[in-house]
Amino acid sequence: MFWIICAALAGVVAIAIAAPLLRRQRAGAEPAAAFDLRVYRDQLREVERDLERGVIDPADAERLRVEIGRKVLAADRALERETSARRAPGGIIAIAVLLVLIGGAIALYVDMGAPERSDEPITRRIANAQAIYDQRPTQAEAETVAPKPKPPENDPEYDQYVALVDKLRAAVAQNPDDPRGLELLAQHERGLGNFVAAKEAQARLIRIRGDQASEQDWSRLTDLTVEAAGGLITAEGENAVARTLALNPHSPQARYYAGLLQIQSGRPDRAFPLWAELLEEGPPDAPWLQPIRYIISDLAWFAGNPDYTPPEAAGAANGAMATPGMPALPGPDADAMAAAGEMTPEARQQMIDGMVKGLEDRLATQGGSPEEWARLIGALAVKGDAAHAQEILTEARSKFAADPKALAVIDGAAGQAGLQ
Incomplete structure (x- = not known):
């Protein structure tokens, strides 16, 4: 019914546009300008007869001739224009262009709109999301294409820091199983933006600690793995998230990454409850809330919750910008x-x-x-x-x-x- 109404409206609009272009005088009817021209010529002959009978004097006759002559010239020009318009094919061309446009619109819709195509079933969408999940790049592939930080130039303090990290690398190389050395190396490689090296040091630290590795150890490895992959959560990063959640199912950082993984895999329906729960729990100064708040409304819509209203951010009313634990800006x-x-x-x-x-x-x-x-x-x-x-x-x-x-x-x- 909807398409019938649309087609009917389009037809009415087309007729309204075409009618003025096709409107013509009835077949055989005299143009108005030709009638006016014949009347003016009769008037000129009448002036001549009145002059011969002495009804008007020569001065009035001349004045009438000039006045009627101007009307004759104007009517003659109007007759020429009307005759040219009747001969011109502009109306037919305009109608042809209109028909081409209508036909092209229909053809374009049939090709691109595909009215006979049904909506994509939810099962197919889930299958596509699963394919995206299964075909993720490996950690090594992601690290290869991830952007690399650019060190500052001509910065003596930075160069001094690099020299200190070089000494730390040498010390760790001499004692590769020292947990404290690996912990420091992971921290400072991260400070230099060497996320791959930092991740490898943190992974070695966890291997050394074995079952004694803490939630914080796995949480740091999760961060470094994701950063080394340029923000993509690979299978290696997912494993780090799972190990963190195994030690603490309520870990907000791990739950944040779990939601991000679902978004990257095309499953907003799974990501939304994870991030909505984090947003509700807070605390309001948690660093992961800002990116969640930016996207949660769109995420809710895609997850089938268009009426979702996120909780109001603490300090939003006055634009507070204090960093937790520090004096206000x-x-x-x-x-x-x-x-x-x-x-x-x-x-x-x-x-x-x-x-x-x-x-x-x-x-x-x-x-x-x-x-x-x-x-x-x-x-x-x-x-x-x-x-x-x-x-x-x-x-x-x-x-x-x-x-x-x-x-x-x-x-x-x-x-x-x-x-x-």
Whole structure:
């Protein structure tokens, strides 16, 4: 019925367009301009007869001739235009173009719209998702194509940090079964962005500890495996997630990665309950909540829950940007915050962006304490700019490479922000 109505409407529109193009005078009917022209010529002859009978004087006769002559010329031009329009094939061409357009639209719909094709069954969708899951790249393949970090140039502090890590590598090579050495190596290879080397060190550490490996050990290996694969959860990464959940079924990080795996495999119906539960549980400063909040509404729609309403984010009303465990990011005073309450969301976001940009510019030009660098990292992560936060983290680690206490502050902020 729907397509019948659409076709009927299209036909009515086509007729409405075509009717003016096809409208013509009845066959044999005299054009209006020809009738006017004959009337004006009769009027000229009448003037001549009146002049001969002496009804009008020569001056009036001349004036009437000029006036009627102008009307004759105008009627003659109108007759010529009307005659040309009757001979022109424009109406027929317009109708032909209209028919071609209608026919082309129908052909295009039949080819691309495929009205006879039924909806894709859910069983086929599940089978396609399973094929995506089964055909994932291996960890080695994913590591080959994963983007590699670019080290800073002409940075003495970074070069000094690399030299210290080289000494650590040499020490671990001499004592490859030292758990503390492997733990430090995994941490600092990660700091340099060498995720594959960090993952291998962490995997060796777990092999040495065996059954004594903790949930935190497996959780770190999960992070490193996913990062080394460029964000893809391979079978190796999935195994690390499963081992973490075996030690702690409530591990929020492992549940986050479990949901991400389902999204990558085309199963939003499985990912949604995992991430919705994490969003409900909080805590509001958890680093995994920000990426979940960005996508949860679309994920709910694809999972068949279009009426889902995510819980309101803590601090969303006032745009708070404090990093957990640290002093709040320096911002406007009470009067400015009161004015911000009357701003549009776009204006408030611009104000927050200005605060963060001001802190970043000051740290870049004047330097600052580890706590200030940590606040900047946390603020960027809360804004959702994880890539830039990772760049700032790398820069901060290179600046404070020789200060273990400062590095602890920086690494703490990175952990809370979900960075590596």
